[in-house]
Amino acid sequence: MPDAESPPPFHQDLGGRWQLAGTVSEAWRFLRLHTELEQPIGAFARTAWIPARVPGSVHDDLIRAGLIRDPNFGLASLQAEWVSARQWVYRRTFRVELPGCRRLQLRFDGSDYGGQVYLNGERLGALAGTHTPVWFDVSGLDVGAEHLLAVVLAEPPPEDGQLGRTSRTHTLKPRYGYGWDFSTRLIHVGLWRGVTLLGDQGTALRDLHVRTHLREDHHHAEVDVQLELDGDPQAPITAELTHPDGRVERQQVVGRTCRFPLADPELWWPVGLGGQPLYRLRAWVDGAAPLETRFGVREVQLVHNVASLARGARPYTLQVNGQPLYARGFNVVPADLLPGREGMAGRERRLVELAHAAHANLLRVNGVGGLASEAMLDRCDELGLMVWQEMPLSSSGSDNVPPDSPEFLAALERDLPALVRGARHHPCVVLLGGGNELTDEQRQPASEHQPTLARIAAIIAEHDGTRPFVPTSPSGPEYDLRPEVSLERPQDQHDVHGPWHYRGVHDSYRPYSVSRALMHSEFGCQAASREATLRRYLTDGPVWPMDDRNPQVVHHGDWWLMRHRIEEVFGPVEDLGRYVRLTQAVQADVLRHALACNRARPDECSAALVWQLNEPWPNAHNTSVIDYDLNPKLAYYRCRELNAPVALHLxxxxxxxxxxxxxxxxxxxxxxxxxxxxxxxxxxxxxxxxxxxxxxxxxxxxxxxxxxxxxxxxxxxxxxxxxxxxxxxxxxxxxxxxxxxxxxxxxxxxxxxxxxxxxxxxxxxxxxxxxxxxxxxxxxxxxxxxxxxxxxxxxxxxxxxxxxxxxxxxxxxxxxxxxxxxxxxxxxxxxxx
Structure with missing residues (x-):
């Protein structure tokens, strides 16, 4: 039996130290960078390789090599945009450390974006999209020889930034790096996930899918395990279930399924309703690396409250293990503009902990980003924070129509299953969505009958099928929270978004005071970042004035300028410290008011989610409640106050x-x-x-x-x-x-x-x-x-x-x-x- 405490056998990590070089178009092929370690002296300059880290980011490697400034500072991101206009070659040498294996397979867990793989100068094949694992059979490698592994990343695909057309989207690469209201344009590239050499004796497990079925009495459950086998279909498989209390059950099966019945299962609950016990399932065939996953036993549904049923709306109330709850929390965006940057897992865990400390119970991982990381989902599992995971598809300025081109649909078929599989074992993931703010040509929220969203729903059902699915948010019939609709047609206020901007002491508050929304899944208010953050990152000139006369302030958040609004309320302000504190005070007050008004309608409103918890890049003004340095702004504490088990609404x-x-x-x-x-x-x-x-x-x-x-x-x-x-x-x-x-x-x-x-x-x-x-x-x-x-x-x-x-x-x-x-x-x- 494999030892749970030691690295699994038949597994060799090929991450760590690599080398990196950039080329224009296919200069790498002419220079034979993928086939030769040494270049002769001649008319062509020899390639200057820099140290690289895998998993990682090309930008992060270039920063460490001193070839670009960190794009977080000043106007430096403008001088780093060329990085995504290059092709990048990663390479390393290795020796096989898995002796005695009949078969060797090389696995890439994800590359941003795609690429070609060469081993000892021979092309193995292509990598898929940002999120999709790819396997190559490399059996027969000489155990005693040194091997050259090279990966060539092409330029990332052209996608529209926020003010573009959703209908022109080509891929499932997250679009926030193409330029969004909370981030500059910096298109990430890199081998941002792991590279592994796996050995076996001819048969191995490729995938492990655990489905739990909780009986209505909550005293009985079944753990159904689906196994994907590569090799001999009659090979015996050992499956081992570890209970939260440490008890171990084991089965040996021949075939693709097994079942563990549970008497009085320990149920996973959202924070505030109970504990978060976690089970572990480990499976293996002899002579191959095991697969392991952690999961919880729970049942989740969307159910009606009185108001949603009366209006003929969708059900919006989350119910876990038969217990309906009021969902409160935040929208979450990626933790960094460079997802391959070193230290990301720690940043992501800390953000979850801050949300938990603010009494959140639901995080909406918005479709402007990608799948929440394993580190983030693991921490949500442990703390009881529910996750609403949207697929990486989002609105745009000119249209929000889901794409239906053959190119996009092919990418969907190839890459979406891996996204679904990455989330399905986490009990924290209670809701899956087709994308953010998707509409038809008339800007009416799209439904599950829209062909692309229908296909997304079908793929999710095929690879998961255990969670509620919503096609998009907002779900209509009205897109925005508008006072006139609340007052004249309250039956049309279902799941709505907005507002987001501070508009003084009247219009910033009124939409929430009269709201009749059944769910308020996105709303916010901007403020300046903390003064210490501003002084740390706005380094290419003075920080003041905080308006459109300052190029740095414009570059770091041109959607969210507010000095004119602050002076309408407080009079002229000429001091940075006072200005920062006044912007944060009004953001805090507006969000407290919004949260209170939503929560004060318990028979009508099912959820309220602030836009947004965090930001991936240090903006001068932003709608986040935690700034880039992971220090909370004043609004964070008012969210904590209003989300607490007991709060006051005046x-x-x-x-x-x-x-x-x-x-x-x-x-x-x-x-x-x-x-x-x-x-x-x-x-x-x-x-x-x-x-x-x-x-x-x-x-x-x-x-x-x-x-x-x-x-x-x-x-x-x-x-x-x-x-x-x-x-x-x-x-x-x-x-x-x-x-x-x-x-x-x-x-x-x-x-x-x-x-x-x-x-x-x-x-x-x-x-x-x-x-x-x-x-x-x-x-x-x-x-x-x-x-x-x-x-x-x-x-x-x-x-x-x-x-x-x-x-x-x-x-x-x-x-x-x-x-x-x-x-x-x-x-x-x-x-x-």
């Missing part, structure tokens, strides 16, 4: 935003996963910290509390609420700045006098005090990139107030920087215990 019925004409009408509501009751206190403070209004009273939920009116002082005011349980324990808190509805309503905040803070470490907690005489506005707590996770950030402290925060370190300890809009930064060095 409920401003009819109000177009955080402004009012003289008085606020509030109708507080507790947003909770379970019914309950407690004590709610609401307080309104003026700018000096004085109490304008205070009241305390009982509240029960899920019903909304009774409405009441609060008169506003002349200037902006801080509205706060706290909820305590029956035993006096504080369950949640919230705060929001409000003001009179007038031009530049929050200008007094932008010009508020300076105050002072003090910070002190107390064990694993941070004590922050406002030691001055002025309210400290939007206090942030930031650590080194991706290293520290404070409990909260973006809160205000009145004069004399203090706040304790927990700080969890997930990277090397270092300084914490604490700063408000109107204070100087304070650094506290936090050494490891």
């Amino acid at each position: 409920g401003l019925p009819g109000l177009p935003g955080p402004v009012a004409a003289g008085a606020l009408t509030l109708q507080p509501r507790v947003l909770a996963d379970r019914p309950g009751h407690g004590q709610l206190s609401v307080t309104l403070h003026d700018l000096n910290g004085g109490v304008v209004h205070h009241q305390t009273g009982p509240i029960g939920w899920p019903a909304a509390g009774a409405p009441f009116t609060v008169a506003l002082p002349d200037g902006p005011a801080l509205l706060r609420a706290e909820l305590h349980g029956p035993d006096g324990t504080r369950l949640t808190r919230t705060e929001q700045w409000v003001a009179h509805d007038r031009p530049q309503p929050f200008a007094p905040l932008a010009t508020l006098g300076d105050t002072t803070l003090s910070v002190e470490r107390q064990a694993d907690r941070l004590l922050v005090r406002n030691t001055g005489t002025t309210t400290a506005l939007w206090i942030s707590v930031e650590g080194p990139p991706g290293a520290a996770e404070p409990d909260d950030s973006g809160f205000s402290l009145l004069p004399g107030e203090q706040r304790h925060l927990g700080v969890m370190w997930v990277g090397p300890h270092g300084p914490l920087t604490v700063q408000a809009l109107n204070t100087l930064p304070l650094d506290l060095h936090w050494s490891a215990p």
Whole structure:
């Protein structure tokens, strides 16, 4: 039996150190780069090879060799666009370390994009698309000889960027690198997945498909295993099932299937509903490498709620193991513009952990990118985050029509099965989609009857068939969240997208206040990245001004400029630090409002997913809540607040935003996963910290509390609420700045006098005090990139107030920087215990 703790036998990793050289067109063939290790001195310059890493990225190799600047910095990506206009030759030598094998096979797990493979100067064949494994039989290689393996990557296929035509798409290569609102144009190329030499005695397993069937009583299940055998069809196969508690069952079968019945199976649950036990299935034939996969036992469906059934809409409520749930979370895009960049797996796991810490239970892996990586899906399996995986097909500016050319359909047949197989064993993947924002010629959301989407659905059913499928999102009949539709034709608001831009204190809020959507699978608001991130990456000139007069700011996010909007609300702003904090404050406030309004409609709305969790490239302005350096922006903490098991919605019925004409009408509501009751206190403070209004009273939920009116002082005011349980324990808190509805309503905040803070470490907690005489506005707590996770950030402290925060370190300890809009930064060095 193979040893589970050691590298599998009959397996030789050919990753690691390679060499790389670029050529124009087929100069590599003329120079014999694929056949000869040495070139003679002559009229033609000898090729300068650079060290390369496999799996990896051509761009990453060129950065390490000093041949291009890192495209994250300044305008450097403009000088790196030539990389995708070259053909690239990878090569390495190796010796066979698998003696005694009758058959040798060379496997490429994925290349970006395609290529030709040569072994000892002889062409083996072609590689497929970005995601598709390819095998070559290389039996008979001399075990004692050194062999030259070369891969020639052609120029990547021409595809449209975001402002193009979906109908002209040729391949399933993710299009975000061709130029998108959240990334520059930088088309990735490279051997970005593994290369392996496999040996066997003439028969081996090629694929392993585990399907679980959970009975209605949840006390019985079957694990059906489908085995794909290459070689002798009568070869005995050993299949070994390891239970979450360590128990092992084993079967030996002849054929392509086996079954393990489970009594009282340990069920996999989404976070908040139960645990995440995982089973493991390992199978092998004698004399060949084993295959292994990890899986969970669970049943997932899309079911109706009362509103979707009444409207004749699709079902939108996720139900896992018979338990319907409210889905909340984020849209996710690739973790880096160069997916082959070193350290990607760690970045991806960290993003999942941050989403989990923000109380998300669903991540939508948007069709602008590719399949979520194994590292990301593994971490979602372990933490209970559900995944909605879309196929890599997305909208465009001129049309969103799914392509139907023979070239695309051939790529679909070749490459889509590998994408489906890459996701099907992960219990976290609960929903598969045909693509993002696909429509017909009239821009009406496409259905599963559209021929290309029908074929995608058929391929998914053939290679999985265990999960719900949705053709696209939004699913119509209306594409966008529009107030006039919500008010006049609410029955047409099913799954909708938008809005995404900050449009001031009225139009940024109103769509959510009147929304009647059954699912809100994409919406957002932009802000600037953290000041430290801006100063780190905008290196080709001054960072200020943050508008279209600054070429770097335009290059790093030309869709999301907002200085004019900020000044409509706060008056003129001429300071980078203040500008950054004000943009992040409004993003946080809009997303909190959107999440609260959606969650406050539990019988109507099934899901709310913020656009977006992360960004793959350091933008100056963006719609992400975590910046490129993996440090959260202020909006992340408001998403964490509103997605928590218990949250507060202050409920401003009819109000177009955080402004009012003289008085606020509030109708507080507790947003909770379970019914309950407690004590709610609401307080309104003026700018000096004085109490304008205070009241305390009982509240029960899920019903909304009774409405009441609060008169506003002349200037902006801080509205706060706290909820305590029956035993006096504080369950949640919230705060929001409000003001009179007038031009530049929050200008007094932008010009508020300076105050002072003090910070002190107390064990694993941070004590922050406002030691001055002025309210400290939007206090942030930031650590080194991706290293520290404070409990909260973006809160205000009145004069004399203090706040304790927990700080969890997930990277090397270092300084914490604490700063408000109107204070100087304070650094506290936090050494490891």
